[in-house]
Amino acid sequence: MTVNSRPGHDDSAERPGRPVVLGQNQYGKAENRVVKITRDGATHHIKDLSVSVSLSGDMDEVHLSGSNANVLPTDTTKNTVYAFAKEHGIASAEQFGIHLARHFVTSQEPIHRARIRIEEYAWERIEPSGHAHPDGAAAPEHSFVRKGQETRLTQITFDGTSWEVISGLKDLVVLNSTDSEFWGYVKDKYTTLPEAYDRILATEVSARWRFNWSDDEGEMPDWDLSYEQTRRHLLQAFAETYSLSLQQTLYEMGARIIERRDEIDEIRFSLPNKHHFLVDLAPFGLKNDNEVYYAADRPYGLIEATVLREGAEARIPADLTNL
Numbered sequence: 001m002t003v004n005s006r007p008g009h010d011d012s013a014e015r016p017g018r019p020v021v022l023g024q025n026q027y028g029k030a031e032n033r034v035v036k037i038t039r040d041g042a043t044h045h046i047k048d049l050s051v052s053v054s055l056s057g058d059m060d061e062v063h064l065s066g067s068n069a070n071v072l073p074t075d076t077t078k079n080t081v082y083a084f085a086k087e088h089g090i091a092s093a094e095q096f097g098i099h100l101a102r103h104f105v106t107s108q109e110p111i112h113r114a115r116i117r118i119e120e121y122a123w124e125r126i127e128p129s130g131h132a133h134p135d136g137a138a139a140p141e142h143s144f145v146r147k148g149q150e151t152r153l154t155q156i157t158f159d160g161t162s163w164e165v166i167s168g169l170k171d172l173v174v175l176n177s178t179d180s181e182f183w184g185y186v187k188d189k190y191t192t193l194p195e196a197y198d199r200i201l202a203t204e205v206s207a208r209w210r211f212n213w214s215d216d217e218g219e220m221p222d223w224d225l226s227y228e229q230t231r232r233h234l235l236q237a238f239a240e241t242y243s244l245s246l247q248q249t250l251y252e253m254g255a256r257i258i259e260r261r262d263e264i265d266e267i268r269f270s271l272p273n274k275h276h277f278l279v280d281l282a283p284f285g286l287k288n289d290n291e292v293y294y295a296a297d298r299p300y301g302l303i304e305a306t307v308l309r310e311g312a313e314a315r316i317p318a319d320l321t322n323l
């Protein structure tokens with residue numbers, strides 16, 4: 001009688017000595033997205049990892065009879081990743097992986113081998129504009145842009161008379177580790193979201209901006225300089241806006257570009273809200289003082305809007321994927 005068998009479903013007696021053997025096997029939790037913020041006064045440090053745990057050892061029985069007696073749940077391996085981020089910190093991906101692998105193999109007798117794979121996403125600080133702190137105070141260092149180039153985009157349309165140039169970018173990932181709140185919103189009987197007074201704000205910017213140059217008699221913008229400056233204003237507005245919602249941050253990014261770049265009349269953003277949820281470490285006797293986050297990939301809030309120069313016509317399509 002196997003452990004999981006039910007009356008009437010045990011046909012093992014009819015198949016003694018099955019000509020079948022279990023081959024290599026391993027199990028664990030893949031792609032645990034852990035973000036650790038270390039706060040050194042106003043200067044924050046970020047570690048952003050995707051950690052995959054794979055364990056193997058005496059695991060024949062769970063496959064052959066369904067006995068879980070040797071199985072440390074994959075859910076526990078996930079919790080261990082988050083708890084270790086708090087307890088031991090993340091000095092480097094290698095150090096963190098070594099800690100985890102040693103823990104699983106030395107704490108669980110049936111586990112003989114642990115393979116920890118880690119991808120690390122690198123972040124750079126957003127350079128302050130210098131205008132944000134006229135009193136000379138140091139700019140707070142809690143704003144980051146993910147390393148790795150965004151994709152620059154452009155679309156040119158000419159009907160024989162006039163030109164339309166819409167440029168933009170996608171896949172520009174930014175994060176503020178503080179200066180973001182979200183509260184005071186509508187609550188109905190389905191609302192469970194707790195109000196947030198200090199949260200991470202992160203998004204992957206997709207933006208398109210329309211140039212007001214439409215006539216080749218007129219002086220052409222310096223396209224490369226315009227791109228560089230527009231990107232810079234976008235990043236600095238993200239970094240320097242104390243945000244009460246991603247919608248407000250979006251508007252400030254657009255407004256800064258319309259105000260500072262005369263060649264642009266319209267800009268549209270599509271901003272996925274890349275949610276970072278504080279991990280509940282209380283079950284492990286640990287306090288999570290806004291340090292360890294679970295970076296969720298989906299579902300995500302999606303905030304989209306156009307910001308225009310007063311009097312300009314809105315011509316960028318609502319759905320940027322059509323562009």
Ligand SMILES: O=c1[nH]c(=O)c2[nH]c(=O)[nH]c2[nH]1
Nearest residue numbers: 182193244245246247273301
């Ligand atoms: O900045 C935000 N805007 C929202 O509209 C929203 N909705 C939500 O659940 N979280 C957030 N965050």
